[in-house]
Amino acid sequence: MENKPLLEVKNAGIQFGGLKAVSNLNLVLNKGELVGLIGPNGAGKTTSFNLLTGVYVPTEGDILFNGERINGLQPFKVTRKGISRTFQNIRLFNELSVLDNVKVAYHSLAKHSIMSSVLRLPSHFKGEQEMEQKSIEFLKIFKLDIYKDELAKNLPYGQQRRLEIARALAAGPKLLLLDEPAAGMNPQETKDLMDLIAFIRNKFDLTILLIEHDMNLVMGVCERIYVLDHGQLLAEGSPEEIRNHPKVIEAYLGEEVHDVNA
Amino acid sequence: MEWIQQLINGISLGSIYALIALGYTMVYGIIKLINFAHGDVFMVGSFIGFYSITVFGLGFFPALIISMTACALFGVIIERIAYKRLRNATRIAALITAIGVSLLIEYGVIYIRGAQPEAYPDVFSNRSFEIFGAQISSQSILILSVSIVLMILLQFIVHKTKTGKAMRAVSHDTEAAKLMGINVDNTISATFAIGSALAGAAGVIFGVYYTKIDPLMGVIPGVKAFVAAVLGGIGIIPGAMVGGLVLGVVETIVSALGFSLWRDAAAFIILILILIFRPSGIFGKNTREKV
Amino acid sequence: MKKSKQFWPFMIAAVVVYAVVQLLISNGMMNQFYSNTLIFIAINIILAVSLHLVIGITGQFSIGHAGFLAVGAYISAILTMKLHLPFIVAILVGGIVAALAGLIVGIPSLRLKGDYLAIATLGFAEIIRIVFLNIDAVGGAAGMQVSHLTTWTYAFVCLVITLIVIVNFTNSRHGIASISVRENEIAADAMGINTTYYKVIAFAIGSFFAGVAGALYSHNFYIIQPSQFGFLKSFDILIFVVLGGLGSLSGAVLSAILLTVVSTYLQGYPETRMIIYSLVLILVMLYRPKGLMGTMEITDYFKLWRTPKGGGQHGK
Numbered sequence: 110m111e112n113k114p115l116l117e118v119k120n121a122g123i124q125f126g127g128l129k130a131v132s133n134l135n136l137v138l139n140k141g142e143l144v145g146l147i148g149p150n151g152a153g154k155t156t157s158f159n160l161l162t163g164v165y166v167p168t169e170g171d172i173l174f175n176g177e178r179i180n181g182l183q184p185f186k187v188t189r190k191g192i193s194r195t196f197q198n199i200r201l202f203n204e205l206s207v208l209d210n211v212k213v214a215y216h217s218l219a220k221h222s223i224m225s226s227v228l229r230l231p232s233h234f235k236g237e238q239e240m241e242q243k244s245i246e247f248l249k250i251f252k253l254d255i256y257k258d259e260l261a262k263n264l265p266y267g268q269q270r271r272l273e274i275a276r277a278l279a280a281g282p283k284l285l286l287l288d289e290p291a292a293g294m295n296p297q298e299t300k301d302l303m304d305l306i307a308f309i310r311n312k313f314d315l316t317i318l319l320i321e322h323d324m325n326l327v328m329g330v331c332e333r334i335y336v337l338d339h340g341q342l343l344a345e346g347s348p349e350e351i352r353n354h355p356k357v358i359e360a361y362l363g364e365e366v367h368d369v370n371a
Numbered sequence: 372m373e374w375i376q377q378l379i380n381g382i383s384l385g386s387i388y389a390l391i392a393l394g395y396t397m398v399y400g401i402i403k404l405i406n407f408a409h410g411d412v413f414m415v416g417s418f419i420g421f422y423s424i425t426v427f428g429l430g431f432f433p434a435l436i437i438s439m440t441a442c443a444l445f446g447v448i449i450e451r452i453a454y455k456r457l458r459n460a461t462r463i464a465a466l467i468t469a470i471g472v473s474l475l476i477e478y479g480v481i482y483i484r485g486a487q488p489e490a491y492p493d494v495f496s497n498r499s500f501e502i503f504g505a506q507i508s509s510q511s512i513l514i515l516s517v518s519i520v521l522m523i524l525l526q527f528i529v530h531k532t533k534t535g536k537a538m539r540a541v542s543h544d545t546e547a548a549k550l551m552g553i554n555v556d557n558t559i560s561a562t563f564a565i566g567s568a569l570a571g572a573a574g575v576i577f578g579v580y581y582t583k584i585d586p587l588m589g590v591i592p593g594v595k596a597f598v599a600a601v602l603g604g605i606g607i608i609p610g611a612m613v614g615g616l617v618l619g620v621v622e623t624i625v626s627a628l629g630f631s632l633w634r635d636a637a638a639f640i641i642l643i644l645i646l647i648f649r650p651s652g653i654f655g656k657n658t659r660e661k662v
Numbered sequence: 663m664k665k666s667k668q669f670w671p672f673m674i675a676a677v678v679v680y681a682v683v684q685l686l687i688s689n690g691m692m693n694q695f696y697s698n699t700l701i702f703i704a705i706n707i708i709l710a711v712s713l714h715l716v717i718g719i720t721g722q723f724s725i726g727h728a729g730f731l732a733v734g735a736y737i738s739a740i741l742t743m744k745l746h747l748p749f750i751v752a753i754l755v756g757g758i759v760a761a762l763a764g765l766i767v768g769i770p771s772l773r774l775k776g777d778y779l780a781i782a783t784l785g786f787a788e789i790i791r792i793v794f795l796n797i798d799a800v801g802g803a804a805g806m807q808v809s810h811l812t813t814w815t816y817a818f819v820c821l822v823i824t825l826i827v828i829v830n831f832t833n834s835r836h837g838i839a840s841i842s843v844r845e846n847e848i849a850a851d852a853m854g855i856n857t858t859y860y861k862v863i864a865f866a867i868g869s870f871f872a873g874v875a876g877a878l879y880s881h882n883f884y885i886i887q888p889s890q891f892g893f894l895k896s897f898d899i900l901i902f903v904v905l906g907g908l909g910s911l912s913g914a915v916l917s918a919i920l921l922t923v924v925s926t927y928l929q930g931y932p933e934t935r936m937i938i939y940s941l942v943l944i945l946v947m948l949y950r951p952k953g954l955m956g957t958m959e960i961t962d963y964f965k966l967w968r969t970p971k972g973g974g975q976h977g978k
Contacts, residue, residue: 185853196849201846216854223834226836471947632795646778
């Protein structure tokens, strides 16, 4: 049982009109791994995430999660199966409080019906109280509880990223997809983020797939790395192997050399 | 042979829709705004034509040109006063403002001159020709030829002139156009001017053809023209022309089949079917939100 | 909890308002003009609050609310006038049929966004109007005679129920889910929210109460005609919601009260009324695009508690 991969992507791909955005994508993620997905701009990284989370339906291939086919499921169903994500451009619920942002993630775990809420039946109060307590506990883990009544849009940038990760985890995923979590961060914030990733990985028994441009971060935390270019897998291996892979160097040459050296 | 006649009627109606739809589609293409007030510019154009003919005793063509010029100016004023500030506002705020402008024009006109309708004067001796056994009025021919000339003129402006090129550039990518030294504000104003001039022309033609005009006459043709624009693919100029003609013909057929009270519903049913099954319209390309 | 803390003051205030007005009416101290205005205010608040759920909370830009008002008005009138059923049954059935109409309209069109959704709902409302125009049994364009059955009691009870249902819905996990759809549909989806479900539910609840308002509306006149339910009526309701502040329940309530009073006084000058309406609409959008109150509630100003969810308003 243990050796069955958590996520298996088999020859998945998607076409927009005549354009093949991603093709022949093959990924295997085992339980507990922290894997990076890198590639030059426009290589199809975010598109791959969108395939995994149901935002796009693959036009070819299969995506298996826990051995179950999930391609074609709507995003909210994929989330309920245990895959949640953050976004490249932060997508918080700006006009909701920090607490309510996390509550949204707990939504599908609560069971009280619309009728019970409208009539204010005991199940409503019980359910709401549970959601509230769990959400506050959760914010405490991320040291965000001091902001709990603040509107999400008023948080500083770094804290917004943190809240987005917290919210994704509140949905109770087995697999977490992080889309450029360090984008726009200074070195100190990036370092905090690396600590945070290490922390949540232990705390929540997670498998993580990470898109990142910051090579320091990728090489520093990932155990295995997939490299995408022009919608195709270019290479796969340990950080050391990737660093010295001729094709990878070629794909990045002239584009992000400074990142590799950094 | 009655069918040919109905078809001609449909095309005449459709070309009026098409002229109005062009303004909708050009404005939407360039600033992504459903300019609800566009139907009212059409109404104002119709009244300007009416007063030019009755009060100043002008002929059809001078009245047409005066109406087009005045409407062009009116369109630019609306854009400068109401819409310019909304460039970075939410789509909802922009749409509500447009609804507000529309109501303001309608009831402003009613306030100034009252709600009573006017009968458009006969500017042409209405002769009929017989083609394939169908009675074709000279007015139908007039409408068609004026519409066709205006549409050809528009194609020329959009594709051959500097303003037209700037319009296409701004609608494609406003920021990039700005960086290339295009005066975006003036280009948007030019778009409103051209679109409104076409609506003004449609207003005069409508008056001559249907003879009755009133301050709320722009509401239904305005919405129908929007349907035509969506049908053809909003933002696409040939789409608006084809959409207008298709809609005009469909409505005429629905009326001819004896369902004249359902005629207005037909347009909305087409709208909803298009929105649900092919929101990008006949000529549009599908776009999706970037995640 | 905070929700129940607000509930009893609200109920007490509601009972007091009701009793005072009812007393004034039955004593003959309030003439028909004023009592009628109060009934109108109640109906308009129901309309405003029901559309607030769709636009303000769930963020679905529907501008065809008059269509559901028409369904409620006509269905209830058929029930009382043709089938001689009690008014209370007519109100309920009017609401239910309007909710069904809401489902029929909402399920296909709520896949659309922004402008497109707005136009589709406008189109649907117009189709509903044209359908009634073409049914001879309800009098076509000439209209249908309806008995005057709406009283202050009916209007007020319906108003209180509407407020309770919508406030309770909003202040629950379902309300937060609906707001998350408004705030960022893609993120809501990614957080496990069935966005389609909440859009359709909000639309159906909104349509239900528009139908209830329709029943009160038609039985407050002696005749109903399809022309009463055109674009302009939809825009009237939209103005309540937009002016008050998209997302603010108390804003919608306040602007419904204010605008009903204004238009009652301008009844003799319909053009002036429309010019004022449209100028207000344009100026608010240009200078305060989030509406007069934004997403704030009146309670926020009193610092009772700070999250943007209202509940302390009543229909006076």
